[in-house]
Each structure stands twice: as C-alpha cells, then as structure tokens.
Amino acid sequence: MADQASPAKQARPSMSSSMRSSSFLNEHQQYRPPSKPENHYGIDTVVEDLQATAITHTPRQISPFNGIPSPENPPTIVESGLSHELSHPNCTPTPGTASATKLVATLFYKSTAPRISNAIPSPRRAASPQQPQSPKLAAADELPGNMAPSSSLDTFPLEPPGAEPEPLDHLYGSHISPMCITSFLHLMSTFPLPTGSTDLTSAHRCLKLDQDHGNHPLVVELTLAPAPSPDYLSLEDLRKHELIYRFEREWNVDVVLRHDTLWRRYPRLVVFDMDSTLITQEVIDLLAATIKDPPDLAARVADITHRAMLGELEFDSAFRERVKLLTGLPATIFEELRSVLDVTNGVRPLLRALKRLGVKTAVLSGGFLPLTSWLAGELGIDYAHANEVVIDKATGRLTGEVKGRIVGKERKCELLLEIAAKEGIALEQVVAVGDGANDLLMMDAAGLGVAWNAKPRVQMEASARLNGDSLLDLLYLFGFTSEEVEGLTA
DSSP: OOOOOOOOOOOOOOOOHHHHTSHHHHHHOSOOOTTSOTTOOSHHHHHHTTTTOOOOOOOOOOOOOOSSOOTTSOOEEEETTEEEEOOOTTOOOOTTTSTTTOEEEEEEEOTTSOOOTTOSOOTTOOOOTTSOOOGGGTTOOSOOGGGOSOSSTTTSOSSOOOOOOOOTHHHHOSSOOHHHHHHHHHHHTTSOOOTTOOOOEEEEEEEEEETTTTTEEEEEEEEEESOOOTTTOOHHHHHTOHHHHHHHHHHTEEEEEEEOOGGGGOOOEEEEOIIIIIBSSOHHHHHHHTOOSSTTHHHHHHHHHHHHHHTSSOHHHHHHHHHHHTTTOBTTHHHHTGGGOOBOTTHHHHHHHHHHTTOEEEEEEEEEHHHHHHHHHHHTOSEEEEEEEEEETTTTEEEEEEESSOOSHHHHHHHHHHHHHHHTOOGGGEEEEEOSGGGHHHHHHSSEEEEESOOHHHHHHSSEEEOSSOGGGGGGGGTOOHHHHHHHHO
16 A cells, blocks of 8 residues: 655644734624723734834822821722721820710620511401511410500500511611611711711721621621710710610610720629529529419519519518518528529620639629529639528528618619729729619619610610620620630630
C-alpha cells in the first residue's frame, strides 16, 4: 500500500484584530463596559495593538485627607434603606458637655413571649387559622372579664376598649430589626432637646444574637446624645411615657433607659428578693400546700400572697396573717422543702459572673430565714436576711408568731442601706432586683431597680424591667456582650 502524504495541519481559527472591532461584536455584544476604548475588547487586543497605541497618563487629582470627620460633614453609610451617621472613634466631646447628657437605651426582644395579633377576639367568633389564638382565650366563647367592669347591661361600656397596636415584629422580623431601631430613634427625636442643642446623635451596638435562628439581634444598646430636656421630661417620667409603652407593645420589647454614667458599667452590690426572683415559687405557698386540713388553706394563702405582691394589702399584716394559718406545722418542714425549691433560670451563672467581677451579693427575703440562709449558702451569696418564725421547743412546731421585725418593704430598704454602708459602696453602684410591691422601696434606694417578671405596679414604678426567661439578662444592663457574658460564666 503506497504511503499517502499526511494532510497539512490546520491552523487554529482565530479572530484578527480587525475582526474584533467588526460590526458583529458591536451589534451583538450583550455587555461592554462604557469606560473601555471602542477598539479594545480584551487583554490580547491590548497587547497586539500596544505598539500602535499611544498611551498617555494624566495624574488624577486626589483630595488631601481633611482630618477627623466633623459634625458638619459626617460620613454616611447607607445599608438596607437605613442611613447611619457615624462619628470618628477618636472624637472626644468637649469636657462636661456630653457625658452627663447621654442616654443609654437597652432594648430586649421578648422572644419567649411573642405577642398575638388581635389577642382579644370578637365574641363567639373563632380565631383566624393563620393567626394563633392566645392560650388564655382559646376556649373563650364570650367577652373576657377584662373588657368590661361588669356583666350588668346598666354598667356595660357603650364602646369596647381601644385595640392594641399591631405587633410590628410580625412584619419586620421576630428580633430587634433595623425598622425597630429606626422607629425608636424617631420616637426619641420627638422629645424636646436641652436648650442650645440642635441635633440628636446616636450610636448602637448589638449585645446578644439569636444564634439558633439566623443570628438576629435580641439585645441592642443605643446611646443617644443629648438626652431629652430634663426641664420638659425627667428620666423617671420618660420611662413611664405613653409613647415608650406603646413602642414596647408594638415591637414586643422591653426598653431600659439609663443615664450613661461611669457607675452604670461598674456595679459593686446586687441585692435580690428571693421568692419569684431567685426562685420561681413563693415559699409560704409551698408551706401552706402541705396542710390538708382545711383543704382550701393553700388557696387562701396564695390569694393573700398575690394581693400583697400587687400592693393591694399591707405586707407586714398580710405576712402575719399567713403565718398564723401555718400554726402547727413541724419545724422540719423547712429542711423538707429544700429539694423542692426551683432556682430561677440563669441565677447560678449570674452569681458566678458577679463573683468573678468582685461584686457583693445579698438576698433580702420576706420569706423564712431557714430556707433563705440555706439557699444563700448554696448559691454563694454574701448576705442573707429573712423572717424568723417562733417554734415551740416542746413540740417542735410553728406557733404562728413571727420573731422581731418583719422583713417588709421598709426593712428591706434599711438592710440595703446598711450593707452598702458596711461595704463602703455608693448607692449609685447598687442594683436591687425584685418582683413585688414590697421590693419597691429598696429598688428606689438603689442606683438601679430591676423588676423581674414583676407585678404590673412594680413594672411601672421600677427604673428597669426584665421579662425574659433568664436572669442572666441582668448583665446586659451593664453593657456586657454575649461573648463577655460567656467568658464570665465559663
């Protein structure tokens, strides 16, 4: 077979420089950066035409750095439709002009207690399948009792109460969303500023993220300067303002307002109530529940306790009345109840963190000293004060009497002042945490009074409210971040 000449190798097809600038590319190219010269379409073209191309370079005029941004020309960052004005971190306000007028607002999202839209449904009308009904009203087939003062037609109101604001966190996110922060800043801008101030500046930072659901903010700290004019509205009145309350309802948050002072970040003494604060129960109710005769005793004692915590009854006389009902109980009951006490979520790591920070702690209880002292020892609390009941030595049973002064609202306040004086601690660095009306005086004496899942009157009167599921949230009021909290509680 004769050898055949091998075919000539075909050259690789390519487009010449002239073809690259043809009308085909001009007409069919989907995207061409407008800044490129018309005859340049790639780096290979640039290299091929380099010798034929005259390159000229004109130095670009660069504006010199003018120093730290000024209030007249602050830098602005626009993100997700929000505009944030930033100040340089090295800027120092004029001495004596800003520190005393800064206001810190700490926003806590109440993720454990989501609001229900239209929580009070129309009578005899089922809830919408898209909108879950409140558990308390799930079986309601008529108007709830809180909608009218009476069931009598003569005293029935002519109009139903005003509707609650729509829960906006349902629309913008079940967390502290940018719209929530914007709404709060807009609210604060409606209050008059001090004389001589023209602008309200603000900065915010996230203290806690919801790591289980998209890392959304759950606790945010905002610093505003200046605070609203004290001549128009004191801080105490601002905390109770109707606009603040409505904002909290709309966005399902708790707002804690404090002046930005040095003592805010450095507490030295934290005083706790015991029942329904350090523990989730009322000890006197637990004692009454052990008495089976008469069968309604536990309910009667619980009703007195509830009314006393609401402030409807004078605490001292109510306590004596309840202790009288416990006559005949064996003194050993206090030891038996130790295993029943349910310590509030977050208390143990909170006390561990306070101990590492060198903060003194105390429990001032309107309950009983045997249990209070035992719990203080278990938790590592420095001071413990409570009521002493009289025990018949012959029978070993309670006589129904109380020894010495009752640890009520006045005595709690006195004990707080005594402990602070003994430790040499200024009241500005004292924090008091409680839930009942008998805690209000000591909360008022402290630099910060915190109502923990408290009764309505206490929520209104206290300088701060926490309504979460962990008392560890107290640390966020001092400006700690979640990373710092984890380090303190490890």
